[in-house]
Amino acid sequence: MQKTWNNKAWFMVLPVLVLVAFSAVIPLMTVVNYSVQDTFGNNEFFWAGTEWFTEVLESARFWDALQRNLFFSGVILAIEIPLGIFIALNMPKKGLGVPFCLVFMALPLLIPWNVVGTIWQLLSRADIGLVGYSLARLGIPFNYASDPLHAWITVVVMDVWHWTSLVVLLAYAGLVSIPDSYYQATKIDGASRWAVFRYIQLPKLKRVLLIAVLLRFMDSFMIYTEPFVVTGGGPGSATTFLSIDLVKIAVGQFDLGPAAAMSIIYFLIVLLLSWVFYTVMTSSDAAN
Amino acid sequence: MKTHATAISTAQTDAAQTLRTGTTQAAERRPGTLPLPARRTKAGVAWLVPTLYIVFLMLPIYWLVNMSFKTNTEIMSGVSLFPQTPTLRNYMVIFSDPSWYKGYINSIIYVVLNTIIAVSVALPAAYAFSRYRFLGDKHLFFWLLTNRMAPPAVFALPFFQLYSAFGLIDTHIAVALAHCLFNVPLAVWILEGFMSGVPKEIDETAYIDGYSFPRFFVKIYIPLIASGIGVAAFFCFMFSWVELLIARTLTTTDAKPIAAIMTRTVSASGMDWGVLAAAGVLTIIPGALVIYFVRNYIAKGFALGRV
Numbered sequence: 052m053q054k055t056w057n058n059k060a061w062f063m064v065l066p067v068l069v070l071v072a073f074s075a076v077i078p079l080m081t082v083v084n085y086s087v088q089d090t091f092g093n094n095e096f097f098w099a100g101t102e103w104f105t106e107v108l109e110s111a112r113f114w115d116a117l118q119r120n121l122f123f124s125g126v127i128l129a130i131e132i133p134l135g136i137f138i139a140l141n142m143p144k145k146g147l148g149v150p151f152c153l154v155f156m157a158l159p160l161l162i163p164w165n166v167v168g169t170i171w172q173l174l175s176r177a178d179i180g181l182v183g184y185s186l187a188r189l190g191i192p193f194n195y196a197s198d199p200l201h202a203w204i205t206v207v208v209m210d211v212w213h214w215t216s217l218v219v220l221l222a223y224a225g226l227v228s229i230p231d232s233y234y235q236a237t238k239i240d241g242a243s244r245w246a247v248f249r250y251i252q253l254p255k256l257k258r259v260l261l262i263a264v265l266l267r268f269m270d271s272f273m274i275y276t277e278p279f280v281v282t283g284g285g286p287g288s289a290t291t292f293l294s295i296d297l298v299k300i301a302v303g304q305f306d307l308g309p310a311a312a313m314s315i316i317y318f319l320i321v322l323l324l325s326w327v328f329y330t331v332m333t334s335s336d337a338a339n
Numbered sequence: 340m341k342t343h344a345t346a347i348s349t350a351q352t353d354a355a356q357t358l359r360t361g362t363t364q365a366a367e368r369r370p371g372t373l374p375l376p377a378r379r380t381k382a383g384v385a386w387l388v389p390t391l392y393i394v395f396l397m398l399p400i401y402w403l404v405n406m407s408f409k410t411n412t413e414i415m416s417g418v419s420l421f422p423q424t425p426t427l428r429n430y431m432v433i434f435s436d437p438s439w440y441k442g443y444i445n446s447i448i449y450v451v452l453n454t455i456i457a458v459s460v461a462l463p464a465a466y467a468f469s470r471y472r473f474l475g476d477k478h479l480f481f482w483l484l485t486n487r488m489a490p491p492a493v494f495a496l497p498f499f500q501l502y503s504a505f506g507l508i509d510t511h512i513a514v515a516l517a518h519c520l521f522n523v524p525l526a527v528w529i530l531e532g533f534m535s536g537v538p539k540e541i542d543e544t545a546y547i548d549g550y551s552f553p554r555f556f557v558k559i560y561i562p563l564i565a566s567g568i569g570v571a572a573f574f575c576f577m578f579s580w581v582e583l584l585i586a587r588t589l590t591t592t593d594a595k596p597i598a599a600i601m602t603r604t605v606s607a608s609g610m611d612w613g614v615l616a617a618a619g620v621l622t623i624i625p626g627a628l629v630i631y632f633v634r635n636y637i638a639k640g641f642a643l644g645r646v
Contacts, residue, residue: 060471063463064479067523070460074520075486078497141388148389150634154627155393157637158400161626163581163598166619170399173406179612181402184418212396219392220637273490276583294492298584301496314493321488 085311103312113313115288116296117320120272123292127210127271132264134211135218136256140248142223153223156216168280171209175281195282199289202282206290209277214270218263225259226252261332265325272321293317400623406616414612429617442597443621445511446580449594452515454575457522458530458568465530466556470539480531483524494520495588502589509591517585522575529574533567566636573633580626597622 089099107113142152159167175195177183186193195205229252237247275294278284284291284299291299297317301310406414407429408422433439467473468480498517499508507513541563545555561568587599601618630637 054470054472056473057471058473060467060473060476063467064473066460067464067483067527068479070456070516070519071483071486071523074498074516075489075494078494078501079489081497081500082493138388138392141385143385143389148386152389152393153637154630154634155396156389157630158623158627159396161577161580161623161630163583163596163622165583165598165601166622169601169615169619170403173612173616174399174402179406179414179418181398181418181420212399215392216396269488273492275490275492294490297490297492298495301492307496310496314490317490318488318493321490322485325488 082311082314085307086315089308099308103308104316107309107313107316112288112296113316116291116293119290120274120292123207123274124268124271126207127214128264128267130207130211131215131218131267132260135215135263136222136260138215138219139222139226140252142219144227153220156219158216159213160216162213164276165280167209167213168277171205171212171277172281175205197286199286202286202290205281206278209281210271210274213277214267217266221259221263222256225256229255257332261329264328264332268328269321269325272324403616403619403623406612407620409613409616411611411613426613429613430621432611432614433617433621439597439600439618442595442600445590445594446586446596446598446622447625449511449514449518449586449596450576450579452511453518453522453579454572456515457519457526457575458572460519461523461526461530461571462561462568463556465527465534466560468527468531469534470542480527483527487521487524489520491521491582491584495584498585499588508589509593509595511594513589514586514594514596515579517589518579518582520585521582522578525574525578526571529571530564530567533564533570537563569633570636573629573636576629577626 086103087099087101088096089102143149162170172180174180175183175193177187177193183193183195193201195201233251233255234247237251242250273294274292275298278290278292279295279298282290284295288296297310297313300306300313405420405422408425408427410424410426410428413419413423468476494517502508502513502517507516537560541559542555545559550559583596583598586596590596590599597618601615601622
């Protein structure tokens with residue numbers, strides 16, 4: 052659409068600007084403020100320079116949490132994106148099945164995150180949970196509270212349960228927007244199912260998949276509530292992701308300086324990686 | 340050879356389909372048009388995947404519902420697929436104690452407030468982004484989206500201090516404003532997508548007809564993008580309803596969300612699993628109702644109006 056140049060449009064953006072400035076810029080400035088200062092109580096602050104940043108970047112704890120979190124996001128993307136596309140491809144395109152599928156699939160997305168944690172806790176416990184109990188009966192002592200591998204499996208399956216529907220719904224929305232004439236053309240050419248997917252459906256899905264990958268990456272990289280409820284970051288620190296660690300430092304230990312420095316590094320990593328995903332996915336588009 | 344085989348198999352499935360669905364479909368299909376590839380897959384297999392997936396999704400929820408109707412002694416005495424002695428006691432605990440059911444009302448108040456604020460400030464902004472070019476528009480749009488990338492854990496502590504300074508701690512409006520952090524950018528993004536789909540000629544015709552801008556916006560434009568507003572409101576509702584870290588940080592008693600009150604069931608006398616499950620079931624219901632009402636817009640909404 053041809054847009055007209057009009058600087059008065061700023062007035063229409065102003066409410067958003069004021070609101071977001073209040074709820075994002077001021078808190079962020081507080082964080083920056085803390086990250087370069089030290090305090091010994093009494094509300095007296097001293098300039099500390101980059102001390103906290105060096106401390107965070109040199110701590111093994113931070114790098115471990117970052118590594119765990121990157122691995123987690125990688126696993127999540129590797130499972131949820133292909134699975135989501137696969138399910139969307141097999142969903143009915145019309146008829147009564149459509150609203151039925153959509154309503155049930157969207158349901159996990161609207162459950163408060165700590166309830167998601169609670170649900171999976173109730174399901175995986177060996178004494179009262181359906182899955183934990185069944186596995187125990189089959190001779191597999193499943194205990195997410197003491198075995199790091201079991202904790203990871205629980206957290207990953209929980210996230211797949213919680214968020215795959217987002218990918219399904221995005222991919223489905225992309226698929227139903229492909230005109231019938233495209234399929235008719237492939238029919239005339241005698242294209243195989245795989246060719247239809249590779250050359251018609253996948254390119255058309257690119258835009259929604261970009262949104263799906265970005266949203267799933269951002270949210271899995273910021274995950275806090277669900278693993279916190281189920282494992283509390285344990286056993287040991289096996290499922291302590293960046294957000295869990297950050298809240299521990301900020302609220303648990305009240306180390307404002309390191310917490311603020313870590314917040315800024317964390318935020319910058321999310322921004323950087325989102326930018327990388329965006330650039331990679333859109334530049335391959337331009338190359339075609 | 341391969342094409343030939345495909346043609347034969349297509350003809351076979353076609354014949355089978357006509358047999359199954361009767362004559363209407365065959366009559367409807369004009370000669371020369373071909374069926375969609377979705378119909379080419381065997382009907383049974385195509386249904387299997389979504390069915391299995393929905394079973395996987397519903398199993399944990401079923402377990403929660405099952406537990407919510409059990410007594411604690413039954414829960415602890417072993418695993419059973421159905422409540423042996425069904426009880427409503429867990430729900431009675433919640434509905435008879437104001438400190439429980441008020442959590443519900445609190446959640447709904449701040450979620451609705453947040454949805455109203457986010458959508459109403461996003462509307463003019465999205466209009467500006469979809470219709471005009473102005474100084475720094477692209478940077479501003481990108482900056483708005485970066486707020487969606489801010490980890491809530493980063494903001495928990497500064498939010499607490501900010502809202503303390505304004506004396507807003509433990510009020511609904513504090514949570515509603517704080518959730519604007521991620522909901523306003525999202526609402527602007529979704530609405531901008533929908534608005535770009537409305538041709539600009541409509542605006543121009545309205546001005547020529549003598550409509551003032553506010554009157555045009557309310558009388559003509561908003562009805563045109565009603566489904567977009569519905570979708571944006573749905574997303575705001577969803578993300579505000581499920582968020583807990585910030586909501587819990589900003590509230591103590593008077594505005595505490597139900598999801599945070601649930602943690603009370605952990606007490607010295609042991610877990611009250613039944614009440615925990617019942618509270619969990621009750622937090623799912625509002626979401627389920629909202630999905631049911633917007634079910635026809637969900638697919639379109641997830642495409643964010645512009646695939």
